[in-house]
Amino acid sequence: MASSEKKSSSVSDVGAWTMNVISSVGIIMANKQVMSAKGYDFRFATTLTGFHFLVTAFVGYVSSLSRSNSSPKTVPLWDLFWFSLVANSSIVCMNLSLMLNSVGFYQISKLSMIPVVCVFEWLLHNKSYTREVKAAVIVVVIGVGVCTVTDVHINLKGFICSILAVLSTSLQQIYIGSFQKKFSIGSFELLSKTAPIQAASLLLFGPFCDYMLNGRNILDYHFSFGSIFFIGLSCTLAVFCNMSQYICIGRFSAVSFQVLGHMKTVCVLLLGWILFDSVLTFKNILGMMMAVVGMVLYSSAVEVAKQAPAKVSPPVSMKDINFVDEDVSLLKTSYGTQSVDVELGKESSK
Secondary structure: HHHHHHHHHHHHHHHHHHHHHHHHHHHHHHHHHHHHOOOOOOOOOHHHHHHHHHHHHHHHHHHHHHHHOOOOOOOHHHHHHHEEEEEHHHHHHHHHHHOOOHHHHHHHHHHHHHHHHHHHHHHOOOOOOOOHHHHHHHHHHHHHHHHHOOOOOOOHHHHHHHHHHHHHHHHHHHHHHHHHHEEEOOOOOOOOHHHHHHHHHHHHHHHHHHHHHHHOHHHHOOOOOOHHHHHHHHHHHHHHHHHHHHHHHHHOHHHHHHHHHOOHHHHHHHHHHHHOOOOOOOOHHHHHHHHHHHHHHHHHHHHHHHHHHHHHOOOHHHOOOOOOEEEEEEEHHOOOOOOOOOOOOOOOOO
């Protein structure tokens, strides 16, 4: 029975990761078609993200109607607003960082999220990591850096925006996991509560942010059937992407999501080479191979770290055992000269 439950859980884990990778890579390809000059030239990234969360909020609302019999979990409004502020700051700052920095420095800032998330989890949750996990993280970071980082130019405004982007994105991903545990709420239910606030704020301020980024007004954009189709496709993929992100972080951790999430970077490079005639050099191939090896090592190291505490059961302390009256009477009872062994119980560690 336990083995079947473990197998079912493993299948669910693989399914969640697969959905995240496919939807994330798919949305990058759809957005490339939507926003590129050779595509539909819809250069309004922040507003497009607002559309994503609007569709996600609608799907969450429809889903809540179907489970009207179950009582919804309560999350304080202040926590929802704070989370939405952090999440939206991540989106805006990432867009600004991409605009103000070179692609190389932008990639470095994304790679730095892994150690930043580790530090945040250590500070906020007192979480420690084994030597093997740290080594695997270093291998992943170096591998992805080798295959993605090219030119690196730094300017003060871009540097500040990248710092804010890294901090807000790391904090947002940690909040996703901690909120699910703190309020005992499911991943999709939490997403359904935060998506409307993010959609409203991004659609309200998004056009102004986009105007600051590229100097173009969304009201001047001429929508066509093709642009509407690909924007709709992008929004559909965003629902699966957002949902799988919440599921993955809830099941694993923000660090695992960052590390294994770089598989998407490898997939994007490969698809860019296959579909868009991008150049794939020996340096890219070497970096991708190193990143994949690091991800495998990380998964193995995390699994070993999970199993290590289970091998040693903590000793049972007498003060930790709550005796009822029947237990006390059994302990006090003696039958002649024979001694009676009473099994008090065992503690099991998960």
